Amino acid sequence: PKDKLKVDAPENAPDLTITFVIDVSGVPLSIRQSIRHKEIDPSIGEIYQPLTVAPPVVFEIPKRTMMLVNKQDRQLKFAVKGLTDSTEVTVRLIAPAGLKTSWTEQRIKFGKSGEVKALEVTLSEKGRFESGELRFEVVTSTGTYSFGQSQVKYEHIRTQTWFPAANLKIRALEVSGNTGTIGYIPGPGDEVAECLQEIGFTVKKLSDQELQNADLGGYKAIICGIRTYNTNDRMALLQPALNRYIENGGTYIVQYQTNNFIGGTKSGIAPVKLTLGRERVTREEATVKILDPAQPLFTTPNAIGERDFQSWVQERGLYFASEWDASLKPVFEMNDPGEKVQQGSTLIGRYGQGEYIYSGLSFFRQLPAGVPGAYRLLVNMINLK
Numbered sequence: 427p428k429d430k431l432k433v434d435a436p437e438n439a440p441d442l443t444i445t446f447v448i449d450v451s452g453v454p455l456s457i458r459q460s461i462r463h464k465e466i467d468p469s470i471g472e473i474y475q476p477l478t479v480a481p482p483v484v485f486e487i488p489k490r491t492m493m494l495v496n497k498q499d500r501q502l503k504f505a506v507k508g509l510t511d512s513t514e515v516t517v518r519l520i521a522p523a524g525l526k527t528s529w530t531e532q533r534i535k536f537g538k539s540g541e542v543k544a545l546e547v548t549l550s551e552k553g554r555f556e557s558g559e560l561r562f563e564v565v566t567s568t569g570t571y572s573f574g575q576s577q578v579k580y581e582h583i584r585t586q587t588w589f590p591a592a593n594l595k596i597r598a599l600e601v602s603g604n605t606g607t608i609g610y611i612p613g614p615g616d617e618v619a620e621c622l623q624e625i626g627f628t629v630k631k632l633s634d635q636e637l638q639n640a641d642l643g644g645y646k647a648i649i650c651g652i653r654t655y656n657t658n659d660r661m662a663l664l665q666p667a668l669n670r671y672i673e674n675g676g677t678y679i680v681q682y683q684t685n686n687f688i689g690g691t692k693s694g695i696a697p698v699k700l701t702l703g704r705e706r707v708t709r710e711e712a713t714v715k716i717l718d719p720a721q722p723l724f725t726t727p728n729a730i731g732e733r734d735f736q737s738w739v740q741e742r743g744l745y746f747a748s749e750w751d752a753s754l755k756p757v758f759e760m761n762d763p764g765e766k767v768q769q770g771s772t773l774i775g776r777y778g779q780g781e782y783i784y785s786g787l788s789f790f791r792q793l794p795a796g797v798p799g800a801y802r803l804l805v806n807m808i809n810l811k
Contacts, residue, residue, distance in 0.1 A: 484575040485592040491796035508536030522558025562592040597796035603727035606646035613651025621793035647677040673778030703748025715759040734799025743787040746770035
């Protein structure tokens with residue numbers, strides 16, 4: 427329910443409050459005040475923060491989603507953190523149907539609040555498994571708890587603390603071609619590199635200096651992160667090196683950039699003419715039409731079809747291309763209900779001996795959410811030759 431989740435609230439409601447009732451000439455006056463914690467910082471002065479009611483133990487799970495790739499076992503490292511002194515708990519993991527774990531219940535003791543215990547478990551498929559949630563629980567003398575802990579903490583605002591459910595989404599992924607070394611040009615708030623490394627690729631994040639001076643020929647593909655051209659004003663200077671990489675046989679994949687003409691976008695994001703627009707498809711279930719099913723993008727090394735566009739989250743994509751050189755070919759058609767058909771979501775073109783791809787598809791949302799079809803499609807882009 428909206429009230430329970432405190433959706434749209436600028437900050438957490440206080441966990442504890444106290445009400446003072448004052449009688450003023452026979453008229454009761456109530457004053458309600460949240461209970462806060464005060465500490466003194468020598469460089470700042472008095473600091474007031476909300477008093478938070480917390481569970482005795484929380485889990486630290488390093489990711490939201492884990493992919494089980496090609497039925498191979500996976501090791502998951504996680505931790506439990508005690509938030510009270512002298513706490514003894516039993517840790518147990520509850521797996522969904524079709525998933526097997528190496529875990530047996532463990533009894534753990536915490537001496538002091540804040541103590542962290544590192545743990546590890548092996549996950550494997552048991553029969554047919556597609557997706558499910560692994561649940562983490564601790565059993566204490568006061569009850570059973572299943573919480574993580576998240577915080578937004580900056581000097582200029584009150585610390586916001588919440589305790590999400592301690593669950594990990596597990597998705598099965600059948601994919602080929604998920605090996606080799608990729609160069610990645612980081613974008614702001616972009617987890618795609620980490621997601622690709624998780625499924626088998628070796629991913630090297632490339633600095634400006636490496637892009638300009640290093641030999642790029644050893645990379646299976648180079649991928650540009652979201653909004654990199656908007657936030658890195660040196661991309662215009664680095665584009666010639668990237669063009670040479672494509673010309674010499676490399677595959678360069680550019681994820682969505684905005685058309686605000688800040689940074690490198692004003693000097694071009696491709697070796698040929700390419701203009702970005704503001705077109706997007708916001709319905710994650712919008713129909714995607716493959717224009718040429720025989721195109722290698724849809725056949726090698728993974729056969730891509732309608733099933734791969736199921737279970738997407740939030741949107742199909744954004745900042746599609748609006749104009750492009752004839753050497754670039756659209757590969758999809760899609761649109762929101764009542765809107766015109768869009769062809770600029772993904773463009774592919776041969777340049778010299780290599781391939782250039784621009785894609786406004788929202789891989790940056792789909793991969794962290796564990797969408798198998800998005801992984802398979804991006805892997806095919808990486809292998810395109």
